[in-house]
Amino acid sequence: MIEIQLTVNGKDYTVNIEEDKRLLDVLREDLGFTGVKEGCSEGECGACTVIMDGKTVNSCMVMGFQANGSNIVTIEGLEKDGQLHPIQQAFIDIGAVQCGYCTPGMILSAKALLDKNPNPTKEEIREGISGNLCRCTGYSKIVKAVEKARGYEDES
Amino acid sequence: MIVHRGKTIEEVIELLAKYKDSKIIAGGTDVILDIKDNKIFPEALIDISSIEELKGIELKGDFIEIGAGTTFTEIAEDEIFEKNLHGLKKACKLIGSPQIRNRGTVGGNIVNGSPAADSIPPLLCLESTLIFESLEGIRKVKLEDYLKSKYRIKEHELLTKIRFKNPEGLLNFIKLAIRKALAISRMSIATLIELDEEEKVKDIKVASGSLGRYPMRELEVEEFLLGTILGEYTVDEAVNILQNAMEKRLKGRPTLPYKKRAVKSLLKEALNQRIRSSRRVIS
Numbered sequence: 001m002i003e004i005q006l007t008v009n010g011k012d013y014t015v016n017i018e019e020d021k022r023l024l025d026v027l028r029e030d031l032g033f034t035g036v037k038e039g040c041s042e043g044e045c046g047a048c049t050v051i052m053d054g055k056t057v058n059s060c061m062v063m064g065f066q067a068n069g070s071n072i073v074t075i076e077g078l079e080k081d082g083q084l085h086p087i088q089q090a091f092i093d094i095g096a097v098q099c100g101y102c103t104p105g106m107i108l109s110a111k112a113l114l115d116k117n118p119n120p121t122k123e124e125i126r127e128g129i130s131g132n133l134c135r136c137t138g139y140s141k142i143v144k145a146v147e148k149a150r151g152y153e154d155e156s
Numbered sequence: 157m158i159v160h161r162g163k164t165i166e167e168v169i170e171l172l173a174k175y176k177d178s179k180i181i182a183g184g185t186d187v188i189l190d191i192k193d194n195k196i197f198p199e200a201l202i203d204i205s206s207i208e209e210l211k212g213i214e215l216k217g218d219f220i221e222i223g224a225g226t227t228f229t230e231i232a233e234d235e236i237f238e239k240n241l242h243g244l245k246k247a248c249k250l251i252g253s254p255q256i257r258n259r260g261t262v263g264g265n266i267v268n269g270s271p272a273a274d275s276i277p278p279l280l281c282l283e284s285t286l287i288f289e290s291l292e293g294i295r296k297v298k299l300e301d302y303l304k305s306k307y308r309i310k311e312h313e314l315l316t317k318i319r320f321k322n323p324e325g326l327l328n329f330i331k332l333a334i335r336k337a338l339a340i341s342r343m344s345i346a347t348l349i350e351l352d353e354e355e356k357v358k359d360i361k362v363a364s365g366s367l368g369r370y371p372m373r374e375l376e377v378e379e380f381l382l383g384t385i386l387g388e389y390t391v392d393e394a395v396n397i398l399q400n401a402m403e404k405r406l407k408g409r410p411t412l413p414y415k416k417r418a419v420k421s422l423l424k425e426a427l428n429q430r431i432r433s434s435r436r437v438i439s
């Protein structure tokens with residue numbers, strides 16, 4: 001076992017983990033952030049996407065011990081005081097959610113994109129979410145939802 | 157399994173000497189899959205992803221040095237690769253997905269040694285040198301020689317830098333894959349071409365990915381194009397030469413007929429883009 005410290009959604013945690021545990025499992029099993037989904041487990045689908053030190057990563061491809069000292073944002077960290085994040089709200093308003101399994105990762109990829117580039121073109125949005133697979137929607141409503149959320153004021 | 161987070165190069169090469177059966181992990185985009193699939197059982201896993209001295213791109217006189225731990229995102233966003241070195245940026249931008257590019261490193265791409273590693277053909281055109289460090293000291297190997305297996309990384313070594321001369325010519329990269337994101341290259345071509353005042357090819361490097369057991373320079377194509385003026389005839393002839401070289405190399409492989417046809421548009425496109433980007437376009 002090895003002790004790691006990390007910040008998740010603004011809160012500090014110290015956990016003892018097995019050496020071979022992935023960040024995905026630490027977040028889901030040890031810390032209860034089940035909004036992080038496991039899909040393909042090999043970096044193809046993006047369902048397990050989290051924002052690590054400002055950048056999206058597949059949490060199935062980061063070892064738990066590599067995340068020691070890092071700052072993680074999961075989907076649970078987007079809502080503030082009972083208010084959905086503007087990207088979450090846009091996904092609901094546009095109807096960009098069907099089965100919902102890809103949604104947490106998709107929204108975090110969209111957030112990382114908009115944090116860096118508040119007014120992306122359609123092409124830049126498609127590029128920004130290219131690491132997240134959705135088998136329900138055909139993507140067009142997802143792209144529309146991100147377009148709707150463009151230019152939101154992020155108070156965080 | 158023992159895990160270590162290395163903080164300096166020195167610490168890592170000491171750990172590599174201490175543990176005979178160890179594995180380096182940087183971005184982890186290949187290593188974690190091997191661990192999960194029980195393909196490797198290292199005694200020690202040494203993380204280098206937070207070692208600052210392995211990161212970054214530096215201009216040193218005429219040379220450019222890329223730290224082995226620099227991610228594809230960091231390369232794709234560096235201004236140094238905006239102009240004549242755009243081909244390296246393009247190759248890195250086409251790897252995997254944003255999430256993979258945020259973690260995957262150029263050093264990992266080289267050491268993992270896939271024939272389809274996208275960053276390698278441009279680095280071959282640049283005649284890059286790899287710098288390895290170990291307790292025994294520093295070892296420098298040409299990337300081209302490294303790929304020919306007998307100079308491969310030794311167990312106690314760490315790849316720390318990739319170094320090349322900032323070229324006069326224009327670097328380009330073209331890749332064919334089944335879809336744009338998250339697809340491994342079916343094949344790729346990188347070219348580095350310098351034209352003289354009369355538009356003749358003054359210097360040329362051509363390298364391919366997935367057209368052999370490892371990415372390699374296409375010397376016969378280079379030899380033919382050197383001194384010529386790029387145009388319809390020379391481009392077609394260059395394609396023929398490459399196809400013949402592939403025929404010898406990939407003989408008996410089921411993918412050969414497909415690859416031979418597909419490489420035609422790939423090399424044509426790479427050379428035609430060079431023609432179009434030259435100031436005086438030859439009509």
